[in-house]
Amino acid sequence: MSLDLSRLTDPRNGDVEVFNVNVTEFNTFDDTLDLNVLFTYRVNAGTVFYGGYDDHYQQGSSICSGFSERGKWRTQMSIRQHIGLGVSTVAALAVLATHAMGQDWPQWRGPNRDGSVTGFSVPSTWPAALSEVWSVEVGFGYASPILIGDTLYMFTRQGDDEVVRALDAGSGATRWSTSYPAPFNMVSATQNHGPGPKSTPAYADGRLFTLGISGIVTAFEASSGRQLWQRPADPVEPLYHTGQSPYVDGDQVILHVGGQDAGALTAFDVATGAERWRWDGDGPAYGSPIVVDAEGIRQVITFTQENFVGVNADTGQLLWRRPYTTQSTTTSQTPRLYQGDVIESGRGNGITRFRIVREGNAWTTEDVWHTDEVSLHMTNGVEVDGVLFGLSHLNSGQYFGLDLDTGDVLWTSDPRQADNAAILNVGTTILALEDDAELVIVSHSRTGFEPVQRYEVADSATWTLPTLAGNRMFVKDVESVTLWVVN
Numbered sequence: 001m002s003l004d005l006s007r008l009t010d011p012r013n014g015d016v017e018v019f020n021v022n023v024t025e026f027n028t029f030d031d032t033l034d035l036n037v038l039f040t041y042r043v044n045a046g047t048v049f050y051g052g053y054d055d056h057y058q059q060g061s062s063i064c065s066g067f068s069e070r071g072k073w074r075t076q077m078s079i080r081q082h083i084g085l086g087v088s089t090v091a092a093l094a095v096l097a098t099h100a101m102g103q104d105w106p107q108w109r110g111p112n113r114d115g116s117v118t119g120f121s122v123p124s125t126w127p128a129a130l131s132e133v134w135s136v137e138v139g140f141g142y143a144s145p146i147l148i149g150d151t152l153y154m155f156t157r158q159g160d161d162e163v164v165r166a167l168d169a170g171s172g173a174t175r176w177s178t179s180y181p182a183p184f185n186m187v188s189a190t191q192n193h194g195p196g197p198k199s200t201p202a203y204a205d206g207r208l209f210t211l212g213i214s215g216i217v218t219a220f221e222a223s224s225g226r227q228l229w230q231r232p233a234d235p236v237e238p239l240y241h242t243g244q245s246p247y248v249d250g251d252q253v254i255l256h257v258g259g260q261d262a263g264a265l266t267a268f269d270v271a272t273g274a275e276r277w278r279w280d281g282d283g284p285a286y287g288s289p290i291v292v293d294a295e296g297i298r299q300v301i302t303f304t305q306e307n308f309v310g311v312n313a314d315t316g317q318l319l320w321r322r323p324y325t326t327q328s329t330t331t332s333q334t335p336r337l338y339q340g341d342v343i344e345s346g347r348g349n350g351i352t353r354f355r356i357v358r359e360g361n362a363w364t365t366e367d368v369w370h371t372d373e374v375s376l377h378m379t380n381g382v383e384v385d386g387v388l389f390g391l392s393h394l395n396s397g398q399y400f401g402l403d404l405d406t407g408d409v410l411w412t413s414d415p416r417q418a419d420n421a422a423i424l425n426v427g428t429t430i431l432a433l434e435d436d437a438e439l440v441i442v443s444h445s446r447t448g449f450e451p452v453q454r455y456e457v458a459d460s461a462t463w464t465l466p467t468l469a470g471n472r473m474f475v476k477d478v479e480s481v482t483l484w485v486v487n
Helices: 060-068 087-101
Strands: 016-021 037-042 048-053 077-083 131-137 146-148 151-158 161-168 174-181 202-204 207-211 217-221 227-231 247-249 252-259 262-269 275-279 290-294 297-303 307-312 318-323 336-338 341-345 351-359 362-371 382-384 387-392 398-403 409-412 421-426 429-434 438-443 451-456 467-469 472-476 480-485
Touching: 146 202, 146 467, 161 207, 174 227, 202 247, 217 252, 247 290, 247 297, 290 336, 318 362, 382 421, 387 421
Parallel strands: none
Antiparallel strands: 016 048, 016 077, 037 048, 131 480, 146 151, 151 161, 161 174, 202 207, 207 217, 217 227, 247 252, 252 262, 262 275, 290 297, 297 307, 307 318, 336 341, 341 351, 351 362, 382 387, 387 398, 398 409, 421 429, 429 438, 438 451, 467 472, 472 480
């Protein structure tokens, strides 16, 4: 955080009137009121810091009441008479700013694509209820909100159009909205899920990349919504339409385009959409790719229609392949790494840890352990201190803790918890947003399921990961996005 200290200097004698300022709990506004000078500092989720002085040396209480009459913020201010702006004051403001800013959330499952959050402030005691700040109808779909700075990006469907919009994260106001025609015919097996996009956009270097429900790939200028390039959908779609989310790898964006028995894992130039490379050895699945360094080679690791593969990220050359299918061709997992090994899971297949092995130019994989006690379908788990926390689709939805070193299932919850849960972790605190709009706060444990608090956060189904920053939670339900705050 940087401050223009000259704005806080009394022009008559160089002294400064300093206010100690706590973090505001709601998005606020710039206003001078009775102040001669007021500065504001806005961070990515709408939090604002205030400081200032008035040249009549009015009491802090009168200034504070001026704000509270607007009903827009909650804070405490105290005045320090005629003192210089010391290092301790600057440090205190910097700590507050760092504490509240949070991290950008640029893609599916966050910066590292693993569901781990570093920019959310976990309260020492969770309140009885969350506070709703705003709720905006944005359209149908299950794409996660993308947060960059103080802008929230949403990807949805309205009628026959797919829509990308930028919202002010603090107020929910629309900054821009753009759309393109995207009519398609939904297969009967997906009627319950609806027609909206299920793919979360990816942001990188001022661009947004989207994959529409029928397979349209589009790049947008993030500051304005201007369409930069677009690739039309292929003639053949996946059985249940698209579900994966794009991955930006430097100057290329990676997606598995095409459909059943006719797909290609493809790298597109981020600036032009030109094809860099393609591997057309299988159709797409519904999980999303990751890019990692393994055995000295950067690899795209992803599930496909009938395989689990590693492909050279620079050339598209197939390095290794494991046959992999799931019931009704519904593989929906995003791969994850643990200590250099790959964690593999899919509907009805249990969970496996395997190692990528390279001998010269030959590549193979070898299993480290396997368990059939639990299995992941559409839910992706999170790793906390060597334990995989997830929601198994077995027993009608059962939370579990699995030791990733040994493959031992440490505990399981009671059955019938949920059909699906969108799971994140902040350190040892786990947040599971269940499909019935209940947000469950869970404390990490090696011995059992330990829910701490539960909140109702929507009036309709929630299949989408929430986005967390500071003390804020952005929750997308079927057609709306809502900002909740932890007071």
